[in-house]
Amino acid sequence: MDKRIQEAVELFQQVLIYGTERVLRSVEDPLWKEYSPEQMQVLNIIAKEGAMTAGRIAMLQGVHKSAVSNRLKKLKDKELLHVLQSDDKREKLLDLTEKGRVAAKHSNEVLHGYIEKLLINQVDDQEIEQFLMTFRKLKEILKTNGE
Amino acid sequence: MDKRIQEAVELFQQVLIYGTERVLRSVEDPLWKEYSPEQMQVLNIIAKEGAMTAGRIAMLQGVHKSAVSNRLKKLKDKELLHVLQSDDKREKLLDLTEKGRVAAKHSNEVLHGYIEKLLINQVDDQEIEQFLMTFRKLKEILKTNGE
DNA sequence: CCAAAATAGTTTACCCCCTAAACCAATACA
DNA sequence: TGTATTGGTTTAGGGGGTAAACTATTTTGG
Numbered sequence: 001m002d003k004r005i006q007e008a009v010e011l012f013q014q015v016l017i018y019g020t021e022r023v024l025r026s027v028e029d030p031l032w033k034e035y036s037p038e039q040m041q042v043l044n045i046i047a048k049e050g051a052m053t054a055g056r057i058a059m060l061q062g063v064h065k066s067a068v069s070n071r072l073k074k075l076k077d078k079e080l081l082h083v084l085q086s087d088d089k090r091e092k093l094l095d096l097t098e099k100g101r102v103a104a105k106h107s108n109e110v111l112h113g114y115i116e117k118l119l120i121n122q123v124d125d126q127e128i129e130q131f132l133m134t135f136r137k138l139k140e141i142l143k144t145n146g147e
Numbered sequence: 148m149d150k151r152i153q154e155a156v157e158l159f160q161q162v163l164i165y166g167t168e169r170v171l172r173s174v175e176d177p178l179w180k181e182y183s184p185e186q187m188q189v190l191n192i193i194a195k196e197g198a199m200t201a202g203r204i205a206m207l208q209g210v211h212k213s214a215v216s217n218r219l220k221k222l223k224d225k226e227l228l229h230v231l232q233s234d235d236k237r238e239k240l241l242d243l244t245e246k247g248r249v250a251a252k253h254s255n256e257v258l259h260g261y262i263e264k265l266l267i268n269q270v271d272d273q274e275i276e277q278f279l280m281t282f283r284k285l286k287e288i289l290k291t292n293g294e
Numbered sequence: 295c296c297a298a299a300a301t302a303g304t305t306t307a308c309c310c311c312c313t314a315a316a317c318c319a320a321t322a323c324a
Numbered sequence: 325t326g327t328a329t330t331g332g333t334t335t336a337g338g339g340g341g342t343a344a345a346c347t348a349t350t351t352t353g354g
Contacts, residue, residue: 004275009262011282016167018188018208019289021340024164036310037164055331062168067312069333074310090320090331115156122288127281128151134274134281135158141269142166168311183339202302214341216304221339237302237349 023118029110031103039075040111042068043096043104051084051095075100170265176257178250186222187258189215190243190251198231198242222247 024037032040038061045060046052058068072094075081080100084093096104123131171184182190185208192207193199205215219241222228227247231240243251270278 004279005263005267008266008275008278008282009259011279011286012262013258015282015285015289016163017171017184019286020163020167023289064313065332111160112156115159116152118288119155120152123284127284128155130277130281131155132151132158134277135155135162137270137274138162139158139166141265142162142170211342212303
């Protein structure tokens with residue numbers, strides 16, 4: 001038991017903490033070079049949930065509001081987002097432009113394709129089941145922690 | 148099958164790409180604040196494999212040599228590393244100072260403890276086995292990819 | 295044997311990410 | 325209505341990264 005926890009901790013560290021970015025950096029696609037992963041995440045979040053405030057985006061991304069403010073400025077400059085005024089004049093609702101919608105869709109396809117290739121070539125039918133269970137669990141753990 | 152791959156891809160994306168950094172950012176420890184994860188990784192690598200060149204570190208971290216050069220400068224400033232001359236006078240061997248050795252050990256304990264708590268509280272005995280298998284596999288996938 | 299090519303590192307310019315703190319504007323509320 | 329709170333922006337400062345230019349030192353090959 002102890003030994004397994006030990007191995008789990010090491011794997012967690014190697015794979016999650018240091019392994020992921022490597023992969024991210026090796027995705028090659030013009031769009032993926034042009035917009036950062038965090039920027040794409042904003043587009044994807046809005047694509048799924050619809051227009052929302054900067055504050056909510058910050059909460060969902062788990063970062064300081066100033067980080068998001070900065071990010072949103074870039075996305076607006078790139079014309080991927082536009083602002084809708086809400087009743088409360090302090091807050092601004094961010095929504096995708098058509099260009100933003102297209103970018104989100106495309107980037108998703110690229111990333112999906114990339115990961116899919118990674119998995120499908122090297123993971124057999126049995127393993128995929130384990131993979132799913134582990135990751136569902138992980139998602140929970142990370143979520144309850146992050147909140 | 149298709150549907151499972153689909154879910155796997157999505158989980159991979161959410162957990163690996165966006166979930167990890169959140170966790171990293173929520174580790175709280177003076178040392179962990181003082182030195183970045185990448186800096187700690189350098190210390191850990193050298194702690195494990197012994198003195199090595201900047202080029203090899205860059206290779207192991209999977210980044211451009213200029214990124215490493217910069218990082219090493221910071222670590223030398225903080226007196227965690229020192230330089231040994233090698234026969235080939237172009238290259239420099241980086242080795243841990245005593246302070247570096249202590250920092251590596253401590254940071255590892257902190258991170259270990261953190262991850263362990265994360266896992267041990269929420270993962271039962273059965274799940275840990277799946278976790279291990281999945282992660283061993285993932286490590287392979289990421290490695291073959293990154294090389 | 296020596297000049298040209300390759301290799302190891304550093305620097306510089308430029309980008310993105312993040313936090314904290316100061317600062318506006320608008321809304322809440324006592 | 326005057327003060328507190330809330331949503332966002334800005335600024336300062338510190339990480340991360342790449343690419344390209346530049347040194348210094350080895351290798352190579354004619």
